[in-house]
Amino acid sequence: MIELAHISKWVNVGGNRTFILKDVNLSIKEGEFVSIMGPSGSGKSSLLNVIGMLDNADEGEYHFLGEAVHAMKEKQRTALYKQYIGFVFQAYHLIDELTVYENIETPLIYQNTKAAERKAIVADMLDRFQIVGKKDLFPSQLSGGQQQLVGIARALVAKPKLLLADEPTGNLNSKQGEEIMELFKKLNTEDGVTIIQVTHSEKNAEYGTRIIDLLDGRIVNS
């Protein structure tokens, strides 16, 4: 599903090139649950952003489902990730002005799903995550764990093949974190969603099927 070849990313600081990612080669198949680990500044999030097409590599090739992402224009990339990728963030990143229901609905709107269909899908999602009773609340009225549930529901509502999670439990207490991890595992095994998560926690990383260690922008093992 994902083929990264010789991916490098750098910033120029005072004439010196500092590498964020250096010569990363990585292949991830459909149905995997990958955890990316490494100390702060090792390039975990940058790698995730490159995979999620939110950011470009400065060098190297990236094929997603056989398509050459590195050669695409922004518009095509948007169309691609809109269809296949869902994101979950450490800070949830819900839209404050929208209710739970509307937050979950938003990706469907951007995919031009019809209103009636949207309603059914969102209702199904609310049901599945057991947040029906909270659908008209705004994010500020929810606890962190609940917000992250909404964030995951929003990431999944458009039925992505790939779920990218950047420290999804980082802001949660351990019990909430465990629940989220269980949910991820279930999604991976039962629904076949490919998941790539960035995490600091060994324990959370263990939920995955494979661990990638990153150090100074290089993959140390995989």
Place this chain on the structure above:
Amino acid sequence: MLKNHLKIAWRNLMKYKFISFINLFGLTIGLTCCLLIATYIIHELSYDKYNTNASRIYRVTRSFTTTEGNISLHLGTVAPPIGPLLKHDFPDVEQQTTLLGMGTAPLRYEDKKFNESNVCFADENLSKVFTMHMVTGNIKSLAEPFSALLTEAQAQKYFGNTNPMNKMIRLSNQVNFKVAGIYKAFPSNAHMHPDILLSFASLNDSTLYGAKNLQTNWFNNSFFTYLLLPENYPVKQMEARFPAFLDAHAPRSSTGMMPSKISKLYLQPLTSIHLTSHLDSEAEENGDIKRVYIFSVIALFILLIACINYMNLSTARSTLRAKEIGIRKVVGASKKELLLQFLSESVLICWMSLLLACILLKLGMPWLSKISGTDLSIGMLLKWQVLVPVLLTPFIVGVLAGLYPALFMAAFQPVKTLKGLFKAGSKSISFRQVLVVAQFAISIILIITTLVVYSQLRYMEKKSLGFDKSQVVTIPWNIAIGNRFEAMRNDLLQQQSIKDVCRASRIPSGRLLDNSNAATVGDSIRPVNLELKYVVADYHFIPTFGITMAAGRNFSRDYGTDSTAFIVNESAAQMIGWKTPEKAIGQRFKYGSTIGTIVGVMHDFNFESLHQKIQPLILIPTDGTAQPFNRIAIKVTGASSATAIAQIQSVWKHYLPDEPFDYNFLDERFSQLYEAERRQQTIFTLFSCIAIFIASLGLLGLSAFTITQRIKEIGVRKVLGADTGSIVLMLSKDFLKLVAIAAVVAFPVAWYAMYQWLQAFAYRIGMPWYVFIIAGVLAGLVALVTVGVQAAKAAMNNPVKSLRSE
């Protein structure tokens, strides 16, 4: 999708109430100004277009040229033979109609007496050229001598509810006219409004004008003449044949010049009269295309300032929305969809503004009618040519104001905004600053404009005119006074409050339009190449108006020969070629057909408004006509004008028991000459206040926002020992710099605009430099107060609070 956009837009409006209020308020005022001014402009542009044949109607005008070929006089009226002869010589002319205005004339029915100022002699072709509607009677009755048509209002005034048909009304206590019909008054957007039409055929009567006179008098150019031409007629070619036409019919000048050498005829399209015609005789005071331009520019300025507020506040606020934008992009929003979302927000706010503006428009309309001196109604806007643009306005303004912020925000990089790396649009600051500069530049221009107009008006009202215009009461001359004038004058002088009385063909504050041929008389009679205007004045003209003599004396009964004496002003003496006023005294001079002697030279004085230069002027005791007089001027003592008026009225009643008594004060007549400028001043003052108010509201929002952004910096500085004053200064400095730049931009523009405006006055102030300083300082003060108050509030906060919240 759209519903979703509108929902978000609404919630955002509600969330940032203060900024939403500034935007909504600014745009509402901006749109209201635009709509009000649009109504005014639509009205101005609609003049005379109600006529079915508007595009085919032309007015014949006539100009007179000096021997150098300069136009010295251009009249909207022509001599009486011209209309009928044009119809005869140019078979293409479909219809022709001639009108003669009566000026002010007393009219009477039984005991109802009024001075009427819109009485016209008109022929039966009037309705064939112009679109007219009869209520009763037939327009054809204008072909019969001594018949009259009235408007409904006039009929009501004289006859109440009784049937006016076939009743007799009496003009100038001299001639009776039979009411033969009632017509609907000309609409407010007509360039003339005769409300009593007397049959043109009556002029054949010699007491009124005389049939021969109508056919041969080429010198009395006071007849409005209109032609109806075929569709798309080559008007220029017709005008090219006018010189030959004049030479064929008009008599040669007294110096033997061909008529086409001294005068020209023109065709003026009817629909251009109101806005572009400023001839020396017009049916009514016209509008001015320049005023239409000025108003349009002001309306757009104000709307622009409001749009800039929106742009500034939206981009400034965008940091707060950066996260939302990032998330939307991550969940799949394309740039286009984000653009649409932001544009729907700006369009929504514009729609709300438009609705509010419509309400304000309804409330503001009567007021606008008053200050613009026109009859406006909201009904004028209710036609599709207007409604469609009005309904499109929110989209245009919304896109105009919303596009920049939308583009700006839609371009955010999601990765950066979500990581919180996003800084308050550091790149955009320069553009925001440009916008603030633009707002303040506009405000400063408007302030300067207001002050210059004010200074010029004040100058005109205070300027010494060279004679004493105070405490002079003027009343109309009435032909019924006739030979009894001396007796009446003596009776007036018996009153203790009356100092002097005179009568004249024209009095100061009016125009000088009469002239005749002048010649010096030495060994031979040598014509003077000079447009020398004359006023027929009696012996008391000079003392009544307090005119001072440069040399010689006033007319006087002590000299038996004063019926052939002349008095000129300094300008005239100089232009005729007499080096000093003294040299002029005793010179033999021929004016018109009279040969006489110059007995006095007056100091120059402003007879006309200060728009006009002082013209060479000659006072003559008579111009040969029986009734050359037009007004009586009465100098009264300063004690009580009410007493004086009462005393004048009682004398009037004694001599003219049947004539209505009307009076006015000379200084008020002068003041009225500057009515248009006064209206402009009102509008400039109002709009510059609005402009600077909206601009400062925007600055308020912007500075509030900037200060919030810098709250941590302020906290740190305070901890490091900065006092409140230095922080306020630091925060205000940035904005004051912008105002200073705005002033630099505004000054040359305002200088140029006002320089042009002042050119319309022959007597004008020099560009007052201090006005520029006042405007700059004023704008600076407004900015300083706006920013300073908030800065002070921020600076006085306990730094612990702001630092802890990080």
